[in-house]
C-alpha cells in the first residue's frame with residue numbers, strides 16, 4: 001500500500017455535492033453560511049470548535065484544531081447537489097422547517113442560488129416518494145455517466161478544484177450484498193443490465209469514486225459497503241466512509257452503553273421508540289426503508305457490550321427499536337428509551353431517557369466535519385474506507401475481517417492511529433484492511449515529537465487525542481510517551 005508522507009496544500013475552492021437536498025443538506029449549507037456571516041456558532045463540529053492539547057498538561061497549549069490542521073476554510077466552500085424535487089435549497093429548507101425564518105432570511109441569497117440537478121431515482125428503492133425532477137436514461141450505467149457529467153459541470157461552474165460528495169438522500173429499501181457487487185467489472189455489467197441489486201445511491205457513489213471524489217454515506221443504505229466500490233476507491237485513490245449519520249437516539253446509546261459496560265453494570269433490555277414527522281420519517285414509514293434503518297440501529301449495543309465476553313451481564317439483553325411517523329412533530333423528533341439495568345447481586349433498576357431532539361441540527365455539523373476530513377484525507381493520500389471517521393456513523397464501515405466499532409470513545413481514539421509516526425516518517429496506513437498492528441510504544445518516545453513544534457501529520461492525530469477518554473479499552477493504541 002502507498003504510504004503518503006505529506007499533505008498536499010489546499011488549492012482553490014472545495015466543492016460539496018449532496019445527492020439529496022432535504023433537511024440535513026440544507027441545514028448544513030445554511031449553517032455554514034450563517035457562520036461565515038458571523039454571529040452563529042458551529043456547535044457540534046470538531047473541526048470548528050475543538051481544541052488540541054499539545055505537549056504536557058502543564059504547558060497549557062491547546063490551540064483550535066482548525067488552526068493547526070491544514071483543513072479547508074469555511075470561506076472556501078461551495079455547494080451543489082441533486083434532488084428529485086426541483087426546489088432550490090431555500091425552498092427545500094423552508095419546507096423542511098428545521099431553521100427559523102430569521103435564520104433562513106439571512107441566507108436566502110445563497111440558498112436560492114443553489115438549484116438541484118436532476119436526480120437519478122427509482123421509486124422501487126424509496127417507495128414513499130414520487131420524483132418529479134429525475135433523469136431519464138436507458139440504463140443505470142447511462143444514469144451514472146450523467147452524474148459524472150454533472151460533477152464536471154459543477155466543477156467548471158463553481159470554480160471548485162476539489163470535491164467531496166456526501167449522500168444526504170433518502171433511506172432506500174433494504175438490500176444485501178449480491179454477486180454483482182463482487183468486483184468493478186461485474187458491477188459495471190450489472191449497471192448496463194439494469195440489475196435490481198444496483199440502487200440509485202450506488203450510481204452516485206460510482207460516479208463520485210470514478211471521478212476521484214471522496215464519498216460519505218449519511219444514510220443506512222448499502223451504497224459503498226460493497227467490494228466493487230471499495231476496490232474502485234482504492235484504484236482511484238479515493239477515501240470513502242459511512243454509514244448513517246450518528247445523531248439522536250443512537251448517539252446517546254453509544255454514550256451510555258460504554259458507561260454501563262465500563263462499570264460492569266448488567267443490562268436486561270433496551271427499548272427505544274421515536275416519533276418524527278419530517279420527510280425522512282415519511283420515507284421510514286415504509287417497512288422496507290425502515291428495515292434498512294432498523295438494521296443500522298440494532299447492531300450498536302451488540303458490538304459495544306460484547307455479550308460473548310460478558311454473558312452474565314449482557315447475554316439475555318432484549319433490544320428493540322421502533323420509529324413512528326407522526327407528522328405534527330416535523331423535524332423535531334422525540335426519542336424515548338427505557339433501559340432495564342441491574343446492579344450488585346442482580347438488583348434491577350430502570351433508566352428512562354426522553355430526548356427532545358432536533359435531528360438535522362445534530363446531523364449538519366457531522367456533514368461539515370466529514371467534508372473537511374475527507375478532503376484532508378485525500379490530500380494526505382489516504383484511500384478506501386476511513387475507519388477513523390466511524391465516530392460520525394451509526395453503522396460504521398470496516399474491513400470484512402474486522403467488526404465495526406460503535407463505542408463513541410473508542411471511535412474517537414481511533415484517530416490516534418494517524419499520529420503514531422512523526423511527520424518525518426511515513427503516514428501510518430489507516431484504511432480498512434490496511435490498519436497496521438500498533439508499533440512498539442518505546443519507539444514512539446523518540447518519534448512522536450509531542451513536546452516539540454507540532455508537525456501537520458502529528459497534529460492530525462493530536463486533535464483526536466484531545467477528545468479521548470482514559471484508555472480503558474484502547475490498549476492496542478499505545479500512548480505517546482510525552483502525554484501524561
Ligand SMILES: NC(=O)c1ccc[n+]([C@@H]2O[C@H](COP(=O)([O-])OP(=O)(O)OC[C@H]3O[C@@H](n4cnc5c(N)ncnc54)[C@H](O)[C@@H]3O)[C@@H](O)[C@H]2O)c1
Pocket residue numbers: 019020021022023024025082083084085096119120121122126129167168169170171172200201218219220244245246247248278279280283358359360362363
Ligand atoms: N436527520 C438526521 O439526523 C439523520 C441522521 C441519520 C441519517 N440520516 C439520513 O440522512 C438522509 C437525509 O435525511 P433528511 O432528514 O435530510 O431527509 P429528507 O427527506 O429531508 O431529504 C432527503 C432528500 O433526498 C431526496 N432524494 C431521495 N432520493 C434521491 C435520489 N435518488 N437522488 C437525489 N435526491 C434524492 C429527497 O427528495 C429528499 O429531498 C436520510 O437517508 C436519513 O435517513 C439523517
